[in-house]
Amino acid sequence: MDIVLSGIRPTGKLHLGNYFGAMKNFIKMQEENTCFFFIADYHSLTTHPTPEDLHGSVKHVLAEYLACGLDPEKSTIYIQSDVPEIPELYLLLNMNAYMGELERCTSFKDMIRKQPDNVNAGLLTYPTLMAADILIHRSHKVPVGKDQEQHLEMTRTFANRFNRIYNVNYFPEPVAYNFGEELVKIPGLDGTGKMGKSEDNGVFLADDVDTIRKKVMRAVTDSGPTEPNQPKPDAIQNLFTLMKAVSTPDTYSFFDEKYNTCQIRYGDLKKQLAEDIIKITSPIRENIEGILEDNEYLRKVAKMGAEKARESATMTIRDVRRIIGFRQF
Numbered sequence: 001m002d003i004v005l006s007g008i009r010p011t012g013k014l015h016l017g018n019y020f021g022a023m024k025n026f027i028k029m030q031e032e033n034t035c036f037f038f039i040a041d042y043h044s045l046t047t048h049p050t051p052e053d054l055h056g057s058v059k060h061v062l063a064e065y066l067a068c069g070l071d072p073e074k075s076t077i078y079i080q081s082d083v084p085e086i087p088e089l090y091l092l093l094n095m096n097a098y099m100g101e102l103e104r105c106t107s108f109k110d111m112i113r114k115q116p117d118n119v120n121a122g123l124l125t126y127p128t129l130m131a132a133d134i135l136i137h138r139s140h141k142v143p144v145g146k147d148q149e150q151h152l153e154m155t156r157t158f159a160n161r162f163n164r165i166y167n168v169n170y171f172p173e174p175v176a177y178n179f180g181e182e183l184v185k186i187p188g189l190d191g192t193g194k195m196g197k198s199e200d201n202g203v204f205l206a207d208d209v210d211t212i213r214k215k216v217m218r219a220v221t222d223s224g225p226t227e228p229n230q231p232k233p234d235a236i237q238n239l240f241t242l243m244k245a246v247s248t249p250d251t252y253s254f255f256d257e258k259y260n261t262c263q264i265r266y267g268d269l270k271k272q273l274a275e276d277i278i279k280i281t282s283p284i285r286e287n288i289e290g291i292l293e294d295n296e297y298l299r300k301v302a303k304m305g306a307e308k309a310r311e312s313a314t315m316t317i318r319d320v321r322r323i324i325g326f327r328q329f
């Protein structure tokens with residue numbers, strides 16, 4: 001069985017794009033693989049959150065994961081900072097990570113531009129921490145977006161380098177997990193690219209119904225088609241793509257037909273779209289709210305996750321220490 005590992009930095013709330021792009025696939029994935037889902041709270045220290053923000057974001061992501069249907073019995077769901085074997089592997093991997101390759105990493109160069117007053121060593125070694133996350137369970141597959149592919153490539157470099165230096169075949173080469181055909185890209189509401197974290201572009205799973213209605217009604221449109229059967233401009237196409245994901249095929253065809261015959265009323269389309277989004281998000285939002293109030297449950301899940309994660313991590317660290325040459329007297 002493949003070992004699949006997914007990590008998320010606890011910043012912001014999950015939106016519909018995360019739901020269709022990741023969560024729905026995770027639910028399926030956990031039936032067929034040995035899955036690890038973890039919250040990368042050490043990684044978020046590279047941008048210096050306040051203690052309240054740090055804890056609040058971790059709690060929120062954990063609640064959202066559980067609310068979406070990740071099952072702590074089937075999978076290992078844990079918080080990075082609960083597993084001390086990860087920073088230990090990070091330290092060891094750093095010894096064979098070279099300044100040049102870390103400095104050349106695109107995400108590091110981006111961060112220098114974004115926070116020039118806080119170019120800390122954690123940013124520079126972000127890829128080795130991520131490699132430690134992945135290699136600590138000797139993972140085979142990692143579901144990542146385009147922006148994380150270089151980090152995964154560096155993980156393979158570190159894994160291969162370790163194997164070569166110590167003349168072992170210990171770490172497998174982790175590859176990106178592709179959901180293929182099933183991957184639905186969810187566009188945002190502001191007429192530009194895909195759904196993101198900003199309030200005027202994203203619908204969050206935790207949004208209440210009024211907020212969702214308001215956001216959808218505000219979505220960017222235009223003055224409507226003037227000729228039949230014309231291709232849709234980006235902003236309009238985005239609404240239809242969203243509709244394809246959340247509404248029934250009949251509803252989609254109905255509005256598509258209206259568009260193609262120049263009878264479309266965007267107000268009607270948006271009203272329908274909002275209601276169909278609400279149908280999907282409402283049960284999840286209610287779950288999130290319930291779980292957020294249940295500290296006892298959250299504590300139990302986090303504890304169980306940490307125990308399971310440490311079981312696997314301890315074995316790896318024991319092997320790695322032996323391979324490197326640490327010996328007991």
Ligand code: TRP
Nearest residue numbers: 006007008009040043130133134
């Ligand atoms: N860097 C990832 C992101 O920003 C989060 C992450 C940290 C991660 N460690 C990981 C993802 C390990 C996959 C595997 O999205």
